[in-house]
Amino acid sequence: MAIATTVLLQDFNLRNTNQREEILEVFLDHNHALSHADIEKQVGNSIDRVTIYRTLKTFLNKGLVHKVLDDAGAVKYALCKNTCTTSEHQHDHVHFKCVKCSVTSCLESVVLPKINLPEGYEKLESNFLMIGICEQCSQAPLS
Numbered sequence: 001m002a003i004a005t006t007v008l009l010q011d012f013n014l015r016n017t018n019q020r021e022e023i024l025e026v027f028l029d030h031n032h033a034l035s036h037a038d039i040e041k042q043v044g045n046s047i048d049r050v051t052i053y054r055t056l057k058t059f060l061n062k063g064l065v066h067k068v069l070d071d072a073g074a075v076k077y078a079l080c081k082n083t084c085t086t087s088e089h090q091h092d093h094v095h096f097k098c099v100k101c102s103v104t105s106c107l108e109s110v111v112l113p114k115i116n117l118p119e120g121y122e123k124l125e126s127n128f129l130m131i132g133i134c135e136q137c138s139q140a141p142l143s
């Protein structure tokens with residue numbers, strides 16, 4: 001059991017279970033947004049779909065991960081940075097989808113400007129997806 005995941009779960013007042021640690025480990029290993037299917041692939045047969053689904057929901061509610069909307073229509077999840085709490089998700093950053101490697105990642109350093117909504121509108125969450133070629137792919141030699 002990795003120390004990082006144990007501490008992280010404790011920070012968010014989550015009981016440690018092997019499944020939670022394992023799923024968290026997958027996020028820590030990848031550092032980009034993952035879909036339900038991606039996680040399933042990573043954990044193999046050790047965790048069933050329903051448990052993965054429930055665990056993601058718990059992580060989402062606790063402010064451990066946030067939703068990332070992909071252009072493929074699939075919901076992905078990415079680890080929140082330290083700014084999120086159980087009661088409030090704090091991130092207005094850009095998500096970047098690479099057309100070459102299909103990886104969607106959080107660009108935490110690119111902060112969205114404050115958007116003023118017309119009166120009567122209330123923001124619950126926002127998603128900004130940019131599509132292009134990521135750093136790694138743009139540096140890769142042409143094959």
Ligand SMILES: [Zn+2]
Pocket residue numbers: 063064065066080081084088089090091
């Ligand atoms: Zn968050």
Ligand SMILES: [Zn+2]
Pocket residue numbers: 098099100101102103133134135136137138
């Ligand atoms: Zn790429």
Ligand SMILES: [Zn+2]
Pocket residue numbers: 066068078091093094095105106107
């Ligand atoms: Zn993000």
